[in-house]
Amino acid sequence: MTVFSVYVVNKAGGLVFQYDHQKTSIELEKTFSYPLDLKLEPQTDYVTVVFGQQDGIKVGHVILSVNGKPANGRKLQDGSDVMEFIENEKNYPLNIRFGRPKLSSNQKIMMASMFHSLYAISVQLSPESGSSGIQKLETDTFTLHCHQTVTGVKFIVISDPKQVGVDSLLARLYTIYSDYALKNPFYSLEMPIRTELFDSQVVAAIEQTEKVGS
Amino acid sequence: MSKTTGRAFENKKLVGELFTLTYGALVSQLIKDYEKDDEVNKQLDKMGYNIGVRLVEDFMARSNLGKCQDLRETADVIAKVAFKMYLNITPVVTNWSLANDEFSLILENNPLAEFVELPERHSDLSYANVLCGAIRGALEMLQLEVETWFLKDALKGDTATELRVKFIKKLTDALPAGED
Numbered sequence: 001m002t003v004f005s006v007y008v009v010n011k012a013g014g015l016v017f018q019y020d021h022q023k024t025s026i027e028l029e030k031t032f033s034y035p036l037d038l039k040l041e042p043q044t045d046y047v048t049v050v051f052g053q054q055d056g057i058k059v060g061h062v063i064l065s066v067n068g069k070p071a072n073g074r075k076l077q078d079g080s081d082v083m084e085f086i087e088n089e090k091n092y093p094l095n096i097r098f099g100r101p102k103l104s105s106n107q108k109i110m111m112a113s114m115f116h117s118l119y120a121i122s123v124q125l126s127p128e129s130g131s132s133g134i135q136k137l138e139t140d141t142f143t144l145h146c147h148q149t150v151t152g153v154k155f156i157v158i159s160d161p162k163q164v165g166v167d168s169l170l171a172r173l174y175t176i177y178s179d180y181a182l183k184n185p186f187y188s189l190e191m192p193i194r195t196e197l198f199d200s201q202v203v204a205a206i207e208q209t210e211k212v213g214s
Numbered sequence: 215m216s217k218t219t220g221r222a223f224e225n226k227k228l229v230g231e232l233f234t235l236t237y238g239a240l241v242s243q244l245i246k247d248y249e250k251d252d253e254v255n256k257q258l259d260k261m262g263y264n265i266g267v268r269l270v271e272d273f274m275a276r277s278n279l280g281k282c283q284d285l286r287e288t289a290d291v292i293a294k295v296a297f298k299m300y301l302n303i304t305p306v307v308t309n310w311s312l313a314n315d316e317f318s319l320i321l322e323n324n325p326l327a328e329f330v331e332l333p334e335r336h337s338d339l340s341y342a343n344v345l346c347g348a349i350r351g352a353l354e355m356l357q358l359e360v361e362t363w364f365l366k367d368a369l370k371g372d373t374a375t376e377l378r379v380k381f382i383k384k385l386t387d388a389l390p391a392g393e394d
Contacts, residue, residue, distance in 0.1 A: 011390060148390060149271065149274055149275075150274055150280070150281055150356060150390075151274065151355050151390070152389075152390030153271070171275070171278075174274075174275040175272075175276065177271065177275070178268075178271040178272035178275040178276075179272070182268040182269075182271050182272065183268065183272070189267065189268070
């Protein structure tokens with residue numbers, strides 16, 4: 001009964017707006033003593049858990065903060081390397097917060113353009129001519145709804161599989177786009193939308209959909 | 215006009231008059247800036263184009279209509295839905311060319327030019343040229359290239375205002391997937 005995120009993609013496939021509506025993201029904090037029984041591995045953007053699941057900390061979770069200091073990729077905010085800090089016995093006992101990694105904005109832009117291409121491919125795949133593209137993509141944990149307007153703008157909503165009323169949310173998003181983005185003279189077409197009015201209207205629309213949906 | 219209570223009707227009329235006044239102020243400022251009627255016409259068309267490009271999304275969002283199948287349907291939608299929605303007038307669609315690629319919109323009374331009288335020295339001015347630009351811009355976003363111009367203008371002494379729309383071609387290069 002939740003809407004996870006909203007994407008707006010322009011005619012050319014570029015991401016114009018993105019919003020993540022997540023009320024609770026699972027984060028686990030735990031105190032550890034030397035030696036650490038989780039196996040960690042540094043990746044390009046994060047330090048991930050690769051072995052040693054325990055207490056809800058799963059493989060794939062990344063380090064979000066150490067001793068309260070937020071981790072910025074592989075380094076802490078004060079510049080020290082996360083792996084070195086953890087391997088040093090003198091720093092124990094220490095407190096590490098784990099959680100699922102969030103998509104970076106570059107990754108989101110890539111996903112949006114990939115979906116744009118998949119949408120075009122799906123039109124070609126159809127045995128009938130004049131078919132629409134992907135309207136719904138279902139998995140066991142989420143459903144992706146997409147509505148393409150006649151002008152080529154795509155509104156994508158990723159929601160819980162049980163969420164109802166997403167069609168009206170998509171229509172409402174189109175109205176909000178035509179009002180708060182297009183009627184703003186300072187907004188150039190096809191560019192990213194960075195206005196607070198638009199953001200707050202989208203949030204209000206999502207919250208209304210969640211309330212109405214059973 | 216639909217029957218509304220006295221107060222609401224007054225308010226609607228006042229907003230309508232403000233709109234006419236604003237448009238008049240816009241045209242007079244453009245005349246001061248550009249002096250030549252030709253230039254002013256061009257600017258009005260450009261402004262109309264920018265309006266049309268954005269307004270079409272609002273129109274599609276509110277009217278929930280799908281794609282039109284041919285030019286006749288497009289003309290009907292423009293006259294009966296779009297003009298009604300935004301200017302509260304319903305122009306008549308007539309004078310179809312033989313190849314069915316040109317039509318006219320006859321506007322009985324143009325709300326933009328409600329209190330206007332065109333002087334002699336501005337006889338070449340297309341006062342409501344912003345409407346031409348708007349139709350052109352809106353249809354271009356829907357992959358239809360058209361040419362629009364005023365055939366007759368009530369401000370220049372004709373009985374009614376006639377806006378001519380000519381279909382040039384379908385724009386297929388930037389077609390969204392699924393539309394053909």
